[in-house]
Amino acid sequence: MSDNERQRPVSPHLGWYRWQLTSLLSISHRVTGAALILGLLLLSLWTLAAGLGPGAYNFMSVVLGSWLGKLVLFGFTLAFFFHLLNGARHLCWDLVRGMELPQVYRSGYLVLALTVIFTLAAWFLAYALRPEIVRL
Amino acid sequence: MTKPAPHLAGLAAFFARHRGTSRNWAIQRATAILALILGVWFIFSVIFLAGATHDTWKVWAAKPLNIVLFIIFLGAAYWHAAIGCHEIVTDYIGDSEKREKIARASRFMLAAFFALGVLGMLLLAFGN
Numbered sequence: 001m002s003d004n005e006r007q008r009p010v011s012p013h014l015g016w017y018r019w020q021l022t023s024l025l026s027i028s029h030r031v032t033g034a035a036l037i038l039g040l041l042l043l044s045l046w047t048l049a050a051g052l053g054p055g056a057y058n059f060m061s062v063v064l065g066s067w068l069g070k071l072v073l074f075g076f077t078l079a080f081f082f083h084l085l086n087g088a089r090h091l092c093w094d095l096v097r098g099m100e101l102p103q104v105y106r107s108g109y110l111v112l113a114l115t116v117i118f119t120l121a122a123w124f125l126a127y128a129l130r131p132e133i134v135r136l
Numbered sequence: 137m138t139k140p141a142p143h144l145a146g147l148a149a150f151f152a153r154h155r156g157t158s159r160n161w162a163i164q165r166a167t168a169i170l171a172l173i174l175g176v177w178f179i180f181s182v183i184f185l186a187g188a189t190h191d192t193w194k195v196w197a198a199k200p201l202n203i204v205l206f207i208i209f210l211g212a213a214y215w216h217a218a219i220g221c222h223e224i225v226t227d228y229i230g231d232s233e234k235r236e237k238i239a240r241a242s243r244f245m246l247a248a249f250f251a252l253g254v255l256g257m258l259l260l261a262f263g264n
Binding site (some may be wrong): 007008009010011029033034036037040041043044045046047048049050051052053055057061065080084087088091094097122123124126129130 | 165168175176182183186187188210213217225226228229231248249258263
């Protein structure tokens with residue numbers, strides 16, 4: 001393979017664009033996606049710890065239950081809801097819905113608002129519904 | 137041969153349309169829809185069980201439906217993640233050999249962590 005064939009063109013870098021809601025949400029989708037991969041690795045480790053027994057599980061609970069652990073989990077919750085909601089927005093675009101610019105802006109602000117609302121609601125519910133009182 | 141159900145036929149046609157380079161595009165959408173639906177299920181499970189004792193989680197994990205849904209959720213999320221990794225690498229690394237090497241390594245790592253997650257779930261469900 002010649003050097004020219006190996007060196008394929010790359011995507012224009014972020015510095016090329018003027019910041020606006022559309023580009024901000026676009027790069028946020030990628031950044032949250034990458035962050036959620038780390039969240040997924042953590043989920044695997046958490047599940048493995050739970051599978052290994054109460055000792056490993058309780059250790060994981062102490063780590064994730066610390067203020068730093070909770071902060072990280074809160075960040076993952078934000079990333080989760082943003083990526084989920086903005087992903088749904090992308091799926092709508094795949095079906096050629098909501099592609100006019102005013103609609104794109106409206107759905108963009110909606111995604112941001114719902115991300116915050118869903119994240120706060122999830123944490124509120126998690127604290128409100130203590131597991132001891134939930135019947136399985 | 138019996139005819140597949142209409143929605144399965146639609147899904148088969150969807151993947152038949154996306155052979156070759158757009159195959160990943162199609163799988164990215166399919167895994168996104170799965171991870172979206174099961175992600176909502178999973179976040180509700182976590183909301184209900186956050187801070188629960190190990191015994192409570194064991195009760196949750198012993199239900200066959202939860203085992204199946206969790207493994208499908210994890211599989212869809214990891215497959216989606218692998219495609220996402222490839223996409224990011226493709227956008228920012230011009231050297232195609234280096235790029236494929238990184239993408240392969242990331243696929244391998246993600247598959248290994250998927251296996252660890254499944255193992256953990258099965259141990260929690262069936263271990264003592």
